[in-house]
Amino acid sequence: MTTPEPPLRAERERLVQKIRSLGELSPDEENALRALPMRVKELRDGDDIVREGDRPSVSCLVLNGFVCRYKLVSEGRRQILAFHTPGDIPDLQTLHLSVMDHNLGALAPSKVGFIEHTYLHNLVREFPNIGHLFWRDTLIDAAIFREWMVGIGRRNAHQRIAHLTCEMYLRFKAVGLTTDHHYPFPATQTEIGDALGLTVVHVNRVLRDLRDDGLVTIDRTGVHITNWEDLAALGEFDPLYLHQDRSVSA
Amino acid sequence: MTTPEPPLRAERERLVQKIRSLGELSPDEENALRALPMRVKELRDGDDIVREGDRPSVSCLVLNGFVCRYKLVSEGRRQILAFHTPGDIPDLQTLHLSVMDHNLGALAPSKVGFIEHTYLHNLVREFPNIGHLFWRDTLIDAAIFREWMVGIGRRNAHQRIAHLTCEMYLRFKAVGLTTDHHYPFPATQTEIGDALGLTVVHVNRVLRDLRDDGLVTIDRTGVHITNWEDLAALGEFDPLYLHQDRSVSA
DNA sequence: CGCAATATTGACCATCATCAATTGGCGTGG
């Protein structure tokens, strides 16, 4: 629970990897990112990290596990707004938007690091380039929201699931967490439905269809993409909105 | 089409008003905003301003009229991602995200001002506070995307339209463009449908319901909210996500 | 082994989409 934890090198490095995927970093800047003091916390599946209405004085770096942002609406319904992989700082926005307008929670046992805003502000003051890249990160965040809006608003259930699995594949790949066409994805079918504006029942049926059609297999352990071409075509997936210019593509 | 246009004071001032709604501005900062050089352009209804794939070297300030961001998907379907009022800079993100991942177009005859990125970069270098407020603006942009996702994913047609009319009321109010519970809103029913993931036909029916129930009346000239309380309740409207702390509330 | 959460399947239903036609407003040209 304190600052210098011995076996955290690999996890911290994913932050550097993530930020480097957004733009050039000098060695000094990389080291400054590596040196960020953080308070590490282990989370259980389902634990909330920040809630709507909070005014946190820290931001949260995902070290490992799987985290999501969500909003609750009436009658226990919820909308998941984003999934976050290790290396992400899902609430980076609290640097400039003091009140949380949604929740952040763990979808699996996870480890996160809390970084004081003061450290982050000092960091961007000393390294304006890191400030640009942080800003850029929140902009890509917004680009993903937009693409999800298109999916929920204008694509059918099969296309939405196809699109989501393609997106997450590229995002996991950017932080080196894919092997062949597989990546860890611990979301339940309920959670997939909450992300895509569908019910569990329907998600279940569509997953069977996609599996039967040899496109993709999804279970609690992860996602196996068995036919990238057809899956991307079905979901009309165009990775432009991820702005991953400097990563390897699919 | 050139920099100093005589009768633009009121329109330019809306930018100052908008940015001031995001946080404190010093007199110097306000004047720097007022002095931004821009190339003014008149747009017809339907004109595109920037397109997906473009790499603009300017950002676009809405001086008057009504502008939206949208994406096209297969079979002529489209999803409108955002509406923008005068005072907004809808593509401020191009400062740090060089490639446009969506389109920006006018929904009515409009006047916009194009501002060179170099001027904006110089501005935020000289006045870091303006940089923070610009960043903040793009974050609120993202907060609105999130709220729209919730609507499209988890609210029915009546709630979505109720919610949208409430949101736009507060946003128009923040730049002083409302009178009583009315504001100009030139979107067609097709465009409202494209924003909310609905068809024209259904939008039309729901608008009739809301009018018959005495909640809100919408036509090409604008929106009359006849029963704010019930309308906001129906749409489960909570303005927290607009982060308008320093504006007057409803 | 047994609970609890998740996955799966069936039956039925509702919201909203699709297709199609009509009306009304408005600008333009004869």
Next chain:
DNA sequence: CCACGCCAATTGATGATGGTCAATATTGCG
């Protein structure tokens, strides 16, 4: 001044995607 054309609004009839309700099967795990 009126006819034509166009676009938006409106309404009816019908249908499909996906939701709701409910029951059963699995799976993970203490």
